[in-house]
Amino acid sequence: xxxxxxxxxxxxxxxxxxxxxxxxxxxxxxxxxxxxxxxxxxxxxxxxxxxxxxxxxxxxxxxxxxxxxxxxxxxxxxxxxxxxxxxxxxxxxxxxxxxxxxxxxxxxxxxxxxxxxxxxxxxxxxxxxxxxxxxxxxxxxxxxxxxxxxxxxxxxxxxxxxxxxxxxxxxxxxxxxxxxxxxxxxxxxxxxxxxxxxxxxxxxxxxxxxxxxxxxxxxxxxxxxxxxxxxxxxxxxxxxxxxxxxxxxxxxxxxxxxxxxxxxxxxxxxxxxxxxxxxxxxxxxxxxxxxxxxxxxxxxxxxxxxxxxxxxxxxxxxxxxxxxxxxxxxxxxxxxxxxxxxxxxxxxxxxxxxxxxxxxxxxxxxxxxxxxxxxxxxxxxxxxxxxxxxxxxxxxxxxxxxxxxxxxxxxxxxxxxxxxxxxxxxxxxxxxxxxxxxxxxxxxxxxxxxxxxxxxxxxxxxxxxxxxxxxxxxxxxxxxxxxxxxxxxxxxxxxxxxxxxxxxxxxxxxxxxxxxxxxxxxxxxxxxxxxxxxxxxxxxxxxxxxxxxxxxxxxxxx
Amino acid sequence: xxxxxxxxxxxxxxxxxxxxxxxxxxxxxxxxxxxxxxxxxxxxxxxxxxxxxxxxxxxxxxxxxxxxxxxxxxxxxxxxxxxxxxxxxxxxxxxxxxxxxxxxxxxxxxxxxxxxxxxxxxxxxxxxxxxxxxxxxxxxxxxxxxxxxxxxxxxxxxx
Numbered sequence: 146x147x148x149x150x151x152x153x154x155x156x157x158x159x160x161x162x163x164x165x166x167x168x169x170x171x172x173x174x175x176x177x178x179x180x181x182x183x184x185x186x187x188x189x190x191x192x193x194x195x196x197x198x199x200x201x202x203x204x205x206x207x208x209x210x211x212x213x214x215x216x217x218x219x220x221x222x223x224x225x226x227x228x229x230x231x232x233x234x235x236x237x238x239x240x241x242x243x244x245x246x247x248x249x250x251x252x253x254x255x256x257x258x259x260x261x262x263x264x265x266x267x268x269x270x271x272x273x274x275x276x277x278x279x280x281x282x283x284x285x286x287x288x289x290x291x292x293x294x295x296x297x298x299x300x301x302x303x304x305x306x307x308x309x310x311x312x313x314x315x316x317x318x319x320x321x322x323x324x325x326x327x328x329x330x331x332x333x334x335x336x337x338x339x340x341x342x343x344x345x346x347x348x349x350x351x352x353x354x355x356x357x358x359x360x361x362x363x364x365x366x367x368x369x370x371x372x373x374x375x376x377x378x379x380x381x382x383x384x385x386x387x388x389x390x391x392x393x394x395x396x397x398x399x400x401x402x403x404x405x406x407x408x409x410x411x412x413x414x415x416x417x418x419x420x421x422x423x424x425x426x427x428x429x430x431x432x433x434x435x436x437x438x439x440x441x442x443x444x445x446x447x448x449x450x451x452x453x454x455x456x457x458x459x460x461x462x463x464x465x466x467x468x469x470x471x472x473x474x475x476x477x478x479x480x481x482x483x484x485x486x487x488x489x490x491x492x493x494x495x496x497x498x499x500x501x502x503x504x505x506x507x508x509x510x511x512x513x514x515x516x517x518x519x520x521x522x523x524x525x526x527x528x529x530x531x532x533x534x535x536x537x538x539x540x541x542x543x544x545x546x547x548x549x550x551x552x553x554x555x556x557x558x559x560x561x562x563x564x565x566x567x568x569x570x571x572x573x574x575x576x577x578x579x580x581x582x583x584x585x586x587x588x589x590x591x592x593x594x595x596x597x598x599x600x601x602x603x604x605x606x607x608x609x610x611x612x613x614x615x616x617x618x619x620x621x622x623x624x625x626x627x628x629x630x631x632x633x634x635x636x637x638x639x640x641x642x643x644x645x646x647x648x649x650x651x652x653x654x655x656x657x658x659x660x661x662x663x664x665x666x667x668x669x670x671x672x673x674x675x676x677x678x679x680x681x682x683x684x685x686x687x688x689x690x691x692x693x694x695x696x697x698x699x700x701x702x703x
Numbered sequence: 704x705x706x707x708x709x710x711x712x713x714x715x716x717x718x719x720x721x722x723x724x725x726x727x728x729x730x731x732x733x734x735x736x737x738x739x740x741x742x743x744x745x746x747x748x749x750x751x752x753x754x755x756x757x758x759x760x761x762x763x764x765x766x767x768x769x770x771x772x773x774x775x776x777x778x779x780x781x782x783x784x785x786x787x788x789x790x791x792x793x794x795x796x797x798x799x800x801x802x803x804x805x806x807x808x809x810x811x812x813x814x815x816x817x818x819x820x821x822x823x824x825x826x827x828x829x830x831x832x833x834x835x836x837x838x839x840x841x842x843x844x845x846x847x848x849x850x851x852x853x854x855x856x857x858x859x860x861x862x
Contacts (some may be wrong), residue, residue, distance in 0.1 A: 157828050160839030198828030342784035345825030380731075380768045381780075381824055383837065421727050421766025424822060438723035439758075440765045499786045499827035506828060537785065573785050587788055591822075597765075 146208070147185040148228060153203040153267060155194025155349055156384055162218065163202035167191055169221035176225070187228055193353015195267040196507030197254055200238065205267070210248045214238050241525065254504045257523050259485065261493045262346070262469045263509050266353035271388050274395040277356040283401055285476035289364045290409050292475075294324055297368040301471070303479030305491035310336055310427075310464030311542065311568040312644070313490070313557035319461055322451035323369040326459040333366045333374035334455065334462040336432060337385065340424040341540025342591065344571035346495040346507055347465035351378065351385035354469070355392035361468030363402060363413055364475055369461055372412045377432050380422045389417045424541075424595035428643050429454075429462045431597065442599045443643035464569070466495060486512035490556035494567065500537075500574035501528045517551040520574055531576040534675075535659070539568025541588045541595075542648035544655030545581060564655045566648070580675035581660040582667050586614040588652035596645065603646030606637045610653060619680045622668035627657055707737055712744050716751045723752055726762060730769050739770045767821075775810045775817035777855055780834040784823025787830040795831050796820075798845025802852050815856060 152158075152167040170189045195203045200214040206228065213224065213236035220236060227233045237245040240253050249255045269276035277283070289297050302317030323331060335358060339347040351358060362374050378386050393415050397403035402413050418436055425431045426441040433455045435441035454460025470492060474482045483491045490512040496519060498508050503525035510519065516536060520526070527533050535545040538555075544565030546553070553559050560567050575584070593607040610633050613626050634650035641647045657664060666672045673681040715732055719725040726748070733744045740763050749756045763769050781787075781795055796807065799818055803811050807820040826832045829841025835855060 156824075156839065157826050157841075160826060160829055160832075160841045198826070201828075339825065340822065342788075342823035343786050343827055344823070345827065348825045381821065419728060419731055420768075421731070421762075422768035422821075423766055435727065436724060438726035438762075440761050497825075497827065499830075500789060540785075571785075573789070575789060579789055584785075584789075587785065595822075 146229075148187045148209065149207050150187060150189050150224070150228075151192045151205040151207060151267065152189060153193075153195045153201060153205075154191040155198065155201075155352055156345075157194065157198030158201035158203060159384075161201040161215075163216075164191075165218045166202050166204070166216050166221065169218035170224065173221040173225035174228075176222075185229075187225075190270050191272075192269060193266040193271045194349040194507065196263065196349065196509075197252075197504070198507075199505040203267075204236075205249065210250075212238065212247070212249050212252065253525065254506065254508075254523060257514075257518070258509050259493055259511050260509050261473050261482075261485075262350060262466050262495050263353075263507065264473070265357065266349060269354065271353050271355055272391055274356060274392070274399055274401075277354070281476070282356055282472070283360055283407075285472035285474075286360050286363050286367075286401070287407060289367050289475050290407060290411070294368045294370065297364060297475065298324060300475055300479040301368075304470075304474040304482040305479075305486070305489075306467065306470055306474060306482070307490060307557055308464055309466035309470070309494070309569070311341075311539065311566065313567075316463060316467055319451055319463070320365060320368050322449065323459045323461045326452055328459055329370070330373060330458055331369055331371040332455045332458060332460040333362050333369065333371045334432070334436070334460060335362055335374070335376040335468055336427065336429065336462055336464045337376055337378040337382070337389075338420045338427040338432060339379055339382075339465070339569065340427040340595075341542075341569050341571045343499050343537075343573045344497045344540060344569045346497055346570055348379075348382050348385050349507055350465050350469050350495075351376075351382065352388050355385075355389045356396065357472055358389075358465055358468045359392055359396055359402065359415060361463075361471030362415065363406060364471050365461055365463070365468070366413045367406070367411065369459070371461070372414065374413065374415045375436055375455075376415065376417045377420055377426070377436060378417055379420045386417055386419060393417065423597070424591075425597045425643075425645055428645060431643070432462065433460065440597075442597045443645075445642055466570075487554060487556045489558050494555070494570055496555075496570045496572050498524050498572050498574070500572075501531070501576040501579070502526070502574040503528055512556045513554040515552050515554055516546065516572075519555065519572065520551070524574065527574065527576050529576075531578070533574070534577050534579055535575045535581060535584075537573040537575065537584065537652070538571065539566040539651070540571050541592050542566060542644065542651055543568045543571075544651040545575075545584065545659060546655070547659040564651060564658065566651065578675055578677070580618075580673050580677035581656045581663045582614065582673075583618055583675070583677045585653045585656045586611070586618050589614055589649070592645065592649045596649075600640075600642035600646065602637050602640045603642065603649065606633045606641075606646070607649060609633055614653070617664065617667045618673075618678045620667075620671045620678075622664075622671075624668065626668060627661070627664055630657065707741050707743055709743070709747070711736070712741075712747045715744075716747060721752060723754060726752065726754070726759065727766065730759075730763060730766075734769055737773075738776075739773045742771075773810075773814075775815055777816050777836050779816055779818045780821045780824070781807070781818065782822075782824045782826070782830070782832040782834075783820045784825075784827060784830070786827040787823075787832055790830040794845050795833060795843050795848075798843070798848040801845075802848045816852065 204213040307313040431441040431443040
């Protein structure tokens with residue numbers, strides 16, 4: 146039997162030394178030629194991110210389906226010797242009852258997952274187009290070439306797919322709008338400027354399965370009549386940029402993309418564009434300004450991008466995860482896709498489950514799963530079994546959700562009703578040693594720095610909020626501060642130009658609503674219940690001159 | 704500070720068509736090649752693209768990836784994402800200050816190291832995270848930073 150050893154080479158595992166593990170394995174396997182007759186050929190394959198980054202480097206022996214965790218180069222010889230023999234028990238994952246787990250499907254982190262977007266990641270070599278086509282890749286594009294634009298869009302509408310970048314706009318409607326405008330050229334853009342702190346699903350997808358994103362974009366291009374497209378990728382994501390650039394080149398060389406898509410005579414040129422490290426460029430109109438070579442400032446959307454987008458031409462811009470769903474929808478049918486999820490949110494969502502949770506990583510589950518299931522079943526609960534305090538969802542646009550709301554289903558609409566949002570899928574779990582006021586201050590500081598400054602409410606409002614929150618964290622809080630914060634928040638929501646400002650109030654408003662006691666302890670008793678704010682915990686700065694709580698940083702700028 | 708020859712800049716400019724959409728890409732290439740975006744580079748780019756210098760200056764100061772002043776030989780990026788933040792990523796800054804005497808945005812006197820605070824690097828499982836010259840260091844213990852920097856200094860430029 147021929148085997149392959151899949152070595153996870155996502156950013157997380159590489160940081161833990163997985164490239165050295167892969168090399169050591171190749172050396173170790175080369176030394177076991179004698180065994181080849183008995184065990185067959187064994188190939189070492191470098192794959193994308195398996196999602197369980199905390200336990201990397203991760204290794205999977207296929208088809209035996211044995212997964213090893215926290216593998217070191219020194220383990221290579223033992224692993225090579227174990228091929229076709231007894232599994233190496235010391236490298237297996239141990240579940241909550243300390244029982245060793247062989248197969249990924251039996252691992253409590255993976256068992257409840259349902260992978261659509263992440264379907265190939267960890268199984269294929271992302272740099273090999275053959276690996277992608279071998280597992281059914283580009284067959285949906287082939288199918289789309291036989292369909293009319295109308296039929297493609299109807300299929301996407303039937304799927305109920307909504308934009309995965311956070312806003313949840315129906316993808317089919319967006320495509321239909323762009324299709325209907327008879328102005329050319331048209332453009333298709335993939336938003337890979339994943340800026341929300343704590344979210345890394347787009348990075349993993351671009352790194353681990355770039356062709357599925359390209360396939361989704363190509364299907365979109367056929368539907369709306371675009372011949373040119375861009376993938377805007379965050380500056381920090383070097384590996385993703387490398388894999389995407391190679392994937393585009395390989396697909397063009399294979400005649401799948403380029404001057405004649407699979408010999409159809411239809412054209413699509415794709416190019417990767419490096420972002421410049423500005424959070425606001427994740428906003429669609431700012432992103433387009435950035436591609437055009439301008440400062441990445443958003444514009445007011447009286448006219449939608451579907452009509453006037455990039456260079457004022459009809460443009461569809463979707464998130465990485467949205468495009469990754471498209472091949473499955475066209476290949477397997479929109480109605481099948483719609484079987485998963487809730488009434489208003491179809492399919493799955495990838496979450497980055499991070500923070501003070503035992504099992505950290507990327508998780509893909511059907512929409513509508515509860516927060517409790519995500520954090521306590523899949524995530525295994527809080528590190529050190531400490532008390533849960535809050536989960537922060539949706540990045541700087543989202544909010545903090547307390548324990549009493551943990552049974553809420555996670556989809557586009559439910560969390561929004563409670564002042565938070567699912568957003569792009571970041572889930573940051575916090576325990577009793579986190580300070581909710583400091584968290585609000587952290588996000589406000591982040592947004593104040595990333596505000597582009599074009600509109601006054603966002604530029605000035607965030608600075609004032611930061612000044613008040615920093616004061617509270619440093620023991621200078623006054624009665625009336627909360628009311629002042631709420632007033633500025635209301636102004637931001639009503640009058641900001643783009644979503645950055647409109648949603649910037651969420652971290653502050655949700656923490657005030659659910660953790661008012663903590664604010665009061667800071668303001669009235671000059672006490673930080675989480676023990677985080679240095680000025681209120683009695684511990685002194687360490688004399689380096691760097692105020693490492695970062696409190697104070699905001700003051701200098703106000 | 705090394706002198707940047709006009710030919711170097713021209714060679715770089717000529718790899719791109721004269722189209723405004725490549726403005727950011729050219730500046731990023733300058734950043735990569737010279738360690739910063741030099742004034743000479745902006746002047747040349749202004750002529751190449753027939754764009755006013757003021758527009759290029761606006762772009763160069765807007766995007767965090769670009770710097771108008773020279774940076775150190777080794778770039779230390781400390782993640783300031785939420786997870787690194789709540790897992791005490793800021794202690795890493797203290798550790799770096801103790802080891803090198805620099806804070807965010809500063810460069811060591813010998814020009815060896817620059818320190819930058821960056822947004823989430825998406826390696827949250829490894830928090831707190833720092834990246835030096837493209838190499839990730841996860842779950843940093845601030846007290847071990849001395850050794851890391853000494854090793855980097857000894858090895859010279861890492862690819």
